[in-house]
Amino acid sequence: MNDSTTGADQGQALPGGAGEGTRAVRAGLPEPVKHEPTLPGPVFAAHFHLPGDPTGPYTYGRDENPTWTLLEQAIGELEAPGQDDVETLAFASGMAAISSVLFSQLRAGDAVVLPDDGYQALSLVRAQLETYGIEVRTAPTGGDAQLGVLDGAKLLWIETPSNPGLDVCDVRRLAEAAHARGALVAVDNTLATPLGQRPLELGADFAVASGTKQLTGHGDVLLGYVTGRSGEAIAAVRRWRKIVGAVPGPMEAWLAHRSIATLQLRVDRQNATALALARALRDRSDVTGLRYPGLSDDPSHRIASRQMRRYGCVVSFTLPTRARADGFLDALRLVDDATSFGGVRSTAERRGRWGGDAVPEGFIRFSVGAEDPEDLIADVLRALDESAG
Numbered sequence: 308m309n310d311s312t313t314g315a316d317q318g319q320a321l322p323g324g325a326g327e328g329t330r331a332v333r334a335g336l337p338e339p340v341k342h343e344p345t346l347p348g349p350v351f352a353a354h355f356h357l358p359g360d361p362t363g364p365y366t367y368g369r370d371e372n373p374t375w376t377l378l379e380q381a382i383g384e385l386e387a388p389g390q391d392d393v394e395t396l397a398f399a400s401g402m403a404a405i406s407s408v409l410f411s412q413l414r415a416g417d418a419v420v421l422p423d424d425g426y427q428a429l430s431l432v433r434a435q436l437e438t439y440g441i442e443v444r445t446a447p448t449g450g451d452a453q454l455g456v457l458d459g460a461k462l463l464w465i466e467t468p469s470n471p472g473l474d475v476c477d478v479r480r481l482a483e484a485a486h487a488r489g490a491l492v493a494v495d496n497t498l499a500t501p502l503g504q505r506p507l508e509l510g511a512d513f514a515v516a517s518g519t520k521q522l523t524g525h526g527d528v529l530l531g532y533v534t535g536r537s538g539e540a541i542a543a544v545r546r547w548r549k550i551v552g553a554v555p556g557p558m559e560a561w562l563a564h565r566s567i568a569t570l571q572l573r574v575d576r577q578n579a580t581a582l583a584l585a586r587a588l589r590d591r592s593d594v595t596g597l598r599y600p601g602l603s604d605d606p607s608h609r610i611a612s613r614q615m616r617r618y619g620c621v622v623s624f625t626l627p628t629r630a631r632a633d634g635f636l637d638a639l640r641l642v643d644d645a646t647s648f649g650g651v652r653s654t655a656e657r658r659g660r661w662g663g664d665a666v667p668e669g670f671i672r673f674s675v676g677a678e679d680p681e682d683l684i685a686d687v688l689r690a691l692d693e694s695a696g
């Protein structure tokens with residue numbers, strides 16, 4: 308197998324004949340109206356004029372907002388192109404979206420399967436679920452180990468590729484196994500973005516993501532979303548959003564929608580540079596544990612190439628010691644030492660500083676931005692040399 312920036316079927320014309328870049332720039336736009344902007348500005352409203360019977364669509368700002376409607380439509384068009392029977396709900400953050408799925412679907416006595424190597428706030432969610440009498444089982448993402456703990460579960464939660472370890476599991480296989488046992492399946496699609504992977508097409512019931520990362524890509528917005536097939540399950544998520552009020556501000560929703568227009572440009576640039584960086588790191592003797600699903604020799608590549616259309620902008624690797632990793636981060640000039648990932652400005656961090664991930668002290672999570680690839684790679688190689696002393 309060859310290294311690749313793209314996996315299955317990327318670049319083909321999509322249903323309706325339009326390619327992904329075309330769909331990204333037009334996603335969620337309303338029909339043109341003379342003298343109106345292409346993308347209407349944010350609607351700031353806590354309430355809407357509502358004489359008579361309180362019927363929708365717009366009644367109160369915690370339930371619905373026209374700016375969310377357009378954003379939700381845009382995300383739905385990318386997560387589930389050509390599918391009319393799906394609904395997308397925008398949330399205040401990725402965690403709001405994740406919690407809304409878990410807490411709306413699970414009851415005392417139910418069992419849920421979570422990854423043991425997923426985003427670190429999942430362990431906080433786990434503790435909270437357990438206080439409500441929900442049984443939480445965990446399994447690692449790689450190797451489809453979830454299959455062994457599915458019997459009797461109500462919900463399977465998948466994060467693929469996982470953050471920060473970049474392991475991948477077979478969504479189609481796991482979804483079939485979960486459905487055969489009557490369990491629902493949710494996939495955290497944050498790292499891949501809807502241009503990298505479409506969980507609903509792979510059989511999942513929910514695609515859930517933090518829009519804070521590459522979806523919006525500028526490091527200035529907190530956002531989350533859930534896309535699911537119409538029906539009871541997504542209706543319960545909508546109800547949960549209303550109950551907890553975890554709604555995005557109109558400004559954030561509008562910024563997110565504006566950013567989605569450049570999603571394909573950003574992911575193609577960032578992901579291609581991520582692959583180039585991973586290749587450059589492969590040649591370094593001081594780098595171990597290198598992971599990038601687009602590398603042909605990565606343990607995730609075989610499954611990733613079947614179910615992903617792009618492999619993300621995050622590269623993970625380990626430097627020999629904590630001091631060496633800190634020295635490397637200090638020596639970088641084009642890369643901010645910051646958490647989060649997916650932005651147009653490269654960021655990197657020593658992930659072990661948070662204490663929540665099972666990673667070596669020298670483990671670096673590197674998020675590749677939109678800088679010129681040769682500048683970025685030169686900066687990384689120089690910082691590696693300098694930090695080696």
Ligand SMILES: Cc1ncc(COP(=O)(O)O)c(C=O)c1O
Nearest residue numbers: 400401402426470497517519530
């Ligand atoms: C995979 C994944 N899911 C969810 C989240 C949570 O998103 P947010 O920070 O928008 O709440 C993160 C945050 O880093 C993440 O990496």
